[in-house]
Amino acid sequence: MTLLHVLDFQLQSQARRTGRTGFTLHVLHIELPHDGDRKMVVKLYEDIKARYPGHSYSSIRLFDDLNQPSNGTTTKMSNGPDIQEEATSNGGHKSYAKLLSSLPSVTSRTDVLHILRMRRTVDFACSNNCEGILWGDSTTRLAEKVLAETAKGRGFSLPWQIADGDSPFGVPFYYPMRDLLKKELVSYTSMITPPVDVLVALDSTTNVAAPVASKDGSIDFLMKQYFESVEEQYPSIVANVVRTTGKLEMKDFSSGRQCALCNMLLANNPTFVNGNSGHDSVTDGPTLELCYGCATAVPPESRHLIPPGLK
Amino acid sequence: MPPSICAVCHANRAVILRPKNHAKLCKLCFIQTFEDEIHDTILSNKLFSHGERIAIGASGGKDSTVLASVLKTLNERHNYGAELLLLSIDEGIKGYRDDSLETVKRNAEQYDMPLTIVGYDELYGWTMDQVVEQVGKKGNCTYCGVFRRQALDRGAAMLGVKHVVTGHNADDVAETVLMNLLRGDLPRLSRATSIITSTPSASDSELTNIRRSKPLKYAYEKEIVLYAHHKKLDYFSTECIYSPEAFRGSARALIKNLERIRPSAILDIVRSGEDMAKLVPGATNDSCGGNCATGGALAVTGEEEGEGGCGSTGGRTAGGDMAQMESQLRNNEAAEAAGLEMEVPSRAPAAEGRNGSSENRKQLPFRREKNAPKQQTMGKCERCGYLSSQAICKACMLLEGLNKSRPRTSIVGVDAMR
Numbered sequence: 001m002t003l004l005h006v007l008d009f010q011l012q013s014q015a016r017r018t019g020r021t022g023f024t025l026h027v028l029h030i031e032l033p034h035d036g037d038r039k040m041v042v043k044l045y046e047d048i049k050a051r052y053p054g055h056s057y058s059s060i061r062l063f064d065d066l067n068q069p070s071n072g073t074t075t076k077m078s079n080g081p082d083i084q085e086e087a088t089s090n091g092g093h094k095s096y097a098k099l100l101s102s103l104p105s106v107t108s109r110t111d112v113l114h115i116l117r118m119r120r121t122v123d124f125a126c127s128n129n130c131e132g133i134l135w136g137d138s139t140t141r142l143a144e145k146v147l148a149e150t151a152k153g154r155g156f157s158l159p160w161q162i163a164d165g166d167s168p169f170g171v172p173f174y175y176p177m178r179d180l181l182k183k184e185l186v187s188y189t190s191m192i193t194p195p196v197d198v199l200v201a202l203d204s205t206t207n208v209a210a211p212v213a214s215k216d217g218s219i220d221f222l223m224k225q226y227f228e229s230v231e232e233q234y235p236s237i238v239a240n241v242v243r244t245t246g247k248l249e250m251k252d253f254s255s256g257r258q259c260a261l262c263n264m265l266l267a268n269n270p271t272f273v274n275g276n277s278g279h280d281s282v283t284d285g286p287t288l289e290l291c292y293g294c295a296t297a298v299p300p301e302s303r304h305l306i307p308p309g310l311k
Numbered sequence: 312m313p314p315s316i317c318a319v320c321h322a323n324r325a326v327i328l329r330p331k332n333h334a335k336l337c338k339l340c341f342i343q344t345f346e347d348e349i350h351d352t353i354l355s356n357k358l359f360s361h362g363e364r365i366a367i368g369a370s371g372g373k374d375s376t377v378l379a380s381v382l383k384t385l386n387e388r389h390n391y392g393a394e395l396l397l398l399s400i401d402e403g404i405k406g407y408r409d410d411s412l413e414t415v416k417r418n419a420e421q422y423d424m425p426l427t428i429v430g431y432d433e434l435y436g437w438t439m440d441q442v443v444e445q446v447g448k449k450g451n452c453t454y455c456g457v458f459r460r461q462a463l464d465r466g467a468a469m470l471g472v473k474h475v476v477t478g479h480n481a482d483d484v485a486e487t488v489l490m491n492l493l494r495g496d497l498p499r500l501s502r503a504t505s506i507i508t509s510t511p512s513a514s515d516s517e518l519t520n521i522r523r524s525k526p527l528k529y530a531y532e533k534e535i536v537l538y539a540h541h542k543k544l545d546y547f548s549t550e551c552i553y554s555p556e557a558f559r560g561s562a563r564a565l566i567k568n569l570e571r572i573r574p575s576a577i578l579d580i581v582r583s584g585e586d587m588a589k590l591v592p593g594a595t596n597d598s599c600g601g602n603c604a605t606g607g608a609l610a611v612t613g614e615e616e617g618e619g620g621c622g623s624t625g626g627r628t629a630g631g632d633m634a635q636m637e638s639q640l641r642n643n644e645a646a647e648a649a650g651l652e653m654e655v656p657s658r659a660p661a662a663e664g665r666n667g668s669s670e671n672r673k674q675l676p677f678r679r680e681k682n683a684p685k686q687q688t689m690g691k692c693e694r695c696g697y698l699s700s701q702a703i704c705k706a707c708m709l710l711e712g713l714n715k716s717r718p719r720t721s722i723v724g725v726d727a728m729r
Contacts, residue, residue, distance in 0.1 A: 107573050146492060151569050151576050155583020159590060219576065222568055230561075234633055236640035237493060244495035248590040292582055296575060 027052075028124055029059040030117055062096060062113075062120055099298075099305040108297040110218040111152055115262045115294075122169045132172045140182035140227050142175065143241040148223040154293035157264040159250040162242065168263050178242065181235055182228075259291035261298065261306050266291055319344065327541075330533035331574060338541050345538050349381050349526055350389060356506050358524050359391050359474075366398040366472040368463055369418065369426070371411030374478030376418060376546035377535045378527055382476070383422050395422075396470060400462045401430040402455055403438025404552065411547040418545060429466040431458055435710055443553060445713055450632070451553055454713075457705045461697055467521050479525040482532040482566060485577045488584035489562040494636060501588030504581065531577060558632055 029045050049057050096116050103109045125133050137145070142162050149158055160168055167173045177185065231238050257266045266289060290298070298306065315325045315335045323337035329344075336344065353359060367382065369375040379397065386393050399415045402408050412428065419426035432438050435458060443451045467475050484504060491500035502508055507524045527535065539546055569576040691697070692704035699705070 105573065147489065147565075150488065150492065150583040150587075151573075151580050153575075153579030153582045155580075156586035156590070158587065217572055219569060219572055222565075222572060226565055234637040236637050236644065237633065240495045240640055241492055244492065244497060247497060247592060248587060249592050250590075292586075293579075296579060 025055040026128060026130060027055050027057045028121060029057070030120055031059065031061040058124070060120070060124065062117055096307060099302060099307070102302040102305055103297070104299060105218075107152070107218040107220070110220050111293075111297045112261070114220070119169075119263070122167075122171055125171050130171065132174055134174050134176055136177060137175050138177050138180050138182045138185055139239050139242050140231050142178060142245075143230075143238045144220070144223040144227045146241055146245045147226070148220045149293070151219050151223070152293050153296050154262075154264075154291070157262070157291065157293070158245055159248045160264060162245055163250070168258060168265050179239070181231060181238065183231060183235075257289055259294055260289055261294040262291060264291055264293075327537060330537070330570075331531050331578075333574060342538065342541060345530070345534060346381055346384060346388075349530065350385050352506075352529055353385070353391075353526055356524075358476075358507065358526060359393050361392040362394075363392075363474055364394045364396065364470075364472050366396045366427075366467050366470055366475045367424075368475055368477040369397045369399050369415045370478070371399070371414035371418070371547040372478070373535055373539050373544075373546045373548065374480055374483075374527060374532075376414070376478075376544050377539050377542075378476065378478040379418060379422055379424065380542060380544055381538075382526070383424070395424050396472065397422075397424045397426040398463065398466045398470065398472075398475065399426065399428045400459055400466065401428050401432070402459070403431050403440055405440055407549060407552050408439075410549065414545060414547040421545065427466060427470055429462050429469070431462065434458070434462055434465060435706070437710070437713060439553070442713065448553055454709050455553075457709055461704075461706050463523075464521050464697070473520060474522045474524070476524050476526055478527055480527045480530050480532050480535055481577050481581055482563075484525070484528055484584065485580035486559060486562045486566050488580050488587075489565060490558045493562065494558055497587075497591045500584060501591045504584035504588050529578065529581065558636075561633065 027048075031041065045057075045059055100109055100112060100116075103112060121133060124130075145161060146158060149155065149161060154161075162175070162178075164174050164178070165172050227238060258264065259266055290303070317323045317325045317337035317340050318334050319336055319340040323339065325335035325337055327336045327338065327341045328334075329336060329341065359365065365382075367375060367379050369379060379395070382393075382395055385391065386395060397415060397419050399412060401412060415426060415428075418424075430438075437445075439451065439455055442454050446454065463475055463477075467473070487503040488500060491497070491503065506528050507522055538544075566577060566580070569580075573579075690699060690702075692699040692707055693702050694707045695704060697704045697706065701708075703711075
């Protein structure tokens with residue numbers, strides 16, 4: 001993921017040769033409440049800063065009442081003035097932790113964690129007048145996302161989740177590395193001089209002997225494993241998944257209503273479960289509208305913990 | 312620990328942990344709930360109309376046996392007024408289909424439904440055993456699938472039935488969704504998720520106007536097995552002896568793992584598939600919420616797997632078709648890079664197919680542009696009259712290929728097939 005820094009660094013130096021820069025970068029690092037070596041992560045962050053000076057850097061925690069961080073680096077493009085990190089600890093973010101700990105399964109927690117991280121990133125981008133968010137997702141990562149989101153009942157939101165351009169958040173999303181395989185990125189980080197692979201946060205999941213899809217795994221993790229194996233033998237299939245999904249149309253739902261948690265646009269009858277699902281009834285009070293995926297992830301008894309929306 | 316009590320009737324001891332949502336139920340409540348859910352599916356999707364004659368695609372496997380049993384029960388209980396028939400396809404696979412057909416024959420007696428068997432043999436002049444002998448074990452599922460789809464329609468037409476129900480379950484649908492994502496086939500994805508597919512008639516010949524529906528679309532495979540077990544149904548559980556496509560095997564293994572992590576995942580995938588079907592370019596956003604399938608794109612290339620058979624073979628991966636697709640994709644990429652127009656290599660049309668052999672037809676070069684628009688226009692196959700977007704339908708295409716090589720490899724068969 002950190003490879004994006006390198007790409008942008010190159011862009012930056014090109015721009016410098018012409019005497020002016022077309023854009024400025026604001027690098028945002030979000031610490032997740034993961035178990036991980038906090039010191040290592042902070043050191044990585046500092047190293048990266050030292051290696052690529054001249055950009056604005058921010059490091060925020062996903063929520064402030066838990067201290068164990070992990071990686072989650074995104075780079076953002078901004079034209080506005082570089083504002084230093086605002087010490088956010090508004091109430092909304094505090095309740096993230098409560099919400100997460102109330103969720104019943106690893107899958108739900110991972111799912112919601114990713115959503116919260118995205119919302120946090122968007123929040124940050126908006127408050128810093130960024131014109132867009134660049135995500136470091138590779139083809140492999142996007143393909144994982146396609147199948148994982150499908151498996152979580154979020155198929156309807158895929159066009160918005162992997163396409164470049166407008167997002168339902170009001171800030172455009174871009175995936176500049178959408179055509180590169182993960183293994184290509186890994187090779188690249190070690191080939192350039194000086195190699196930057198030391199700056200890449202170790203992906204804890206890939207090194208651990210893979211526990212074969214136990215009950216305690218998450219869907220996201222399962223898909224990650226799956227595509228790592230597919231990528232080995234059939235890289236074109238990985239790319240094809242992303243390309244195919246890119247062909248799905250973004251339907252403009254006239255309702256204009258958005259899911260209270262993930263912000264995706266809702267169809268006219270969002271929580272109607274066709275036939276008979278294994279879920280409890282997913283009818284919500286009028287106050288909270290959830291999409292099918294979020295209704296699946298967050299059981300009714302935890303829904304009051306969902307932080308208020310972005311807008 | 313005291314024995315757990317059924318969550319529905321609160322009286323009997325729970326003996327079943329529902330795979331779908333881990334509810335603890337007693338045997339009777341499970342059977343009741345399972346049937347009620349199918350009933351709901353049928354009602355909410357308006358699958359049947361009163362007095363309709365419906366053919367059940369029966370393979371003798373668990374899915375179609377349970378389907379027949381449940382439909383019979385519900386038909387009587389809720390007075391659908393449907394007339395139920397059994398329709399079986401004999402692919403001609405020794406050691407598999409001949410045995411399972413015996414099961415279907417017993418079922419026909421048990422459920423008191425008339426049974427019709429249509430053989431590949433009589434329809435196409437080839438049994439699957441012969442096809443496999445010809446094309447090898449790889450890729451024969453394509454033949455079987457294409458042939459079966461037509462065979463079901465033809466069988467239904469023989470019976471004068473307008474509606475065929477098949478035993479596709481939630482696992483099958485979810486599997487197809489993932490599989491089609493993996494191989495990048497959006498039109499097929501949208502078709503597979505709709506509970507009713509009908510062949511909108513460009514022509515209204517008897518063949519083309521037959522509806523397909525999947526009443527078990529929301530039923531978990533595991534629950535179907537449980538139902539069959541507790542109702543002591545007589546079904547045939549051997550799997551097809553020819554190996555499945557790797558894509559399906561791969562998708563199937565993935566689904567089993569997903570189900571282990573989150574039981575609702577199967578239905579969630581089905582739901583995602585339904586939602587995505589609405590986003591497929593060219594899909595009409597009609598009022599029936601994607602259930603009416605999409606425009607004209609659905610009927611022809613369909614080699615949806617039939618009930619039982621190919622669908623139910625455990626996660627064995629042959630790897631063949633995945634590797635094949637990989638290399639095809641790479642070639643496409645290379646071609647794209649070189650600015651070349653891409654064409655899918657076609658089977659050269661040569662010898663006349665069996666169905667059209669009496670007439671002297673002009674040979675049409677069969678080419679499919681890779682970038683051809685998804686929306687197909689439907690016409691009739693020149694040879695057999697089956698609905699087709701091409702001049703010659705897929706089954707006739709495949710037959711042509713088979714027949715062409717037949718004289719070379721087998722001397723005996725030539726006259727027999729006429």
